[in-house]
Amino acid sequence: MSHDIGRLHHVGHVVSDMGEALTLYRRLGFTVEPPAYPTLARRAGAAPEPFGAANTHADFPHSFVELVTCVQEGGDTRVPGEAKLVPLQAPAELLPQLVERISDTSANVAAWLDRFEGLHILMFSSPDIDAAAARLSEARVVHGGVNTVHRPVETIAGTLMESIRYLEVDGCAPGARPGTVSEGRVGVVSDLAPHVQGSRQTGHLNGAFELVEVMACVAEADLDTTAARYQDYLDRPARPDGPSRFFDLDGARLTLVPESHLATVLPGDHAPALPAFVAYAVAVHDLSATRKLLQDNGVPHHRTGSGDLFVPATSALGAAVIFRAATGTQDQRPQPARAFRR
Structure with missing residues (x-):
């Protein structure tokens, strides 16, 4: 059965200090480009200044991890020296x-x-975003329509x-922001153009080559309703994995x-809020x-309940980062580039 939502497109790690995040991700072995900071003269005759939200990516062939921060009003003194200023x-x-x-974005x-x-951003990838938008509307999932x-x-x-081309799902809770x-x-975002x-730069010293899982933690009482909501988003049934639920995507x-189960899956971790x-x-x-790279770089890491490596949220700016051995099929992809800028 074909689906109008296929794989994970990207996950967004929202940070308070972009310079600190760049240092962390490079210690984790990711290649991350200098962040882009939009600049804008908000009044006629005013000098352009950093404004809005800044970001950069750790890119893979079909997905990426985004680092995001917001520029403080009046300019952010923590703009990294390597930042690319993008005039608007x-x-x-x-x-x-x-x-x-x-x-509004900021x-x-x-x-x-x-x-x-x-982590505050999860976007799924679609080969046909117009079909996905129509299906979501038919399923009474409120969204803002397809933007380009x-x-x-x-x-x-x-x-x-x-x-x-992308769309954003609107929440139904009172006071929810669009x-x-x-x-x-x-x-949902259209598939990345090859x-x-x-x-x-999709090569990383840690050997990472694809985003393969995103984990959300919810209260026990909300597990079934949350699973039902994502079933509407993804047009797939939730499957049980012990007390957890999961949705199969492409790879x-x-x-x-x-x-109550999070500490079993990620020993020692806890959710900062629910849901999250x-x-x-x-x-x-x-x-x-x-593992050797993490050890050499002094990054704390542990084993998950299933044997993966993970860097706990307390050591990774609030987001646990899991490293998983590739399957034989996955590992046919190109090996990572060796060039790396620290």
Whole structure:
């Protein structure tokens, strides 16, 4: 059976200090590019300044992990020296709308940080986002419709224009901000374009080559209703895994863990709030090599209940990072690049 939602597209790790996050992710063995900080002159004649939300990625062939932060009002003194400043411009008559839109995005990021530092974004990948939008509407899942944005991407072949089509699911709780549900931002994005994603640095010293699981923790009383909600999102049934529930995706899975079981799955970890995304897993080529890298870099790590390696949330800015040995089929993918910038 074909699905209009296939794999995981990306997960978003929201952090308060981008410089600290860059240092952490490089110690974890990920290749992360200098973060992009939008700049904008918000009044006629004013000097451009960092504004809104800044981000960077740890990229894989079909997915990525995003690092996100919000720029403090009036400019953020913690903008990393390596940051890429991306000027935004708009005609004077459209400037207020642009400022409002960026301010709304930044307000969501700030609200997530107020809740806790960690994972707040989960986006699924779709080969046909228009079909996904229509199905979600038929299932009475409220969403904001399909949006399209364009951004330039620098490649060795020159500048390419990347088109991104996405939708965000709206929560039903009183006072919920548009484009958010109880866990954070959940939505659907068109599959990454191979010719664009292939131009990015997808090799990592830790051997990671794909995002293969996202884990959410929920209260026991809410497990069934949360599973039903994601069943509507994904058009798949939830399957049991002990006391947990999971959804099979293409080469990946979403797992819902009841709060009482989290310490069994991730020994020593606990959820910062309920419900919450608490961990993500990446497949790696050589788990022993990954373990050595973590040891050499002084990164605390443990074994999960199923034998994977994981860096606990307390050592990874609120998000547990799981490293999983690749299956034989997965490991046919290209080996990671050896070049790495610390």
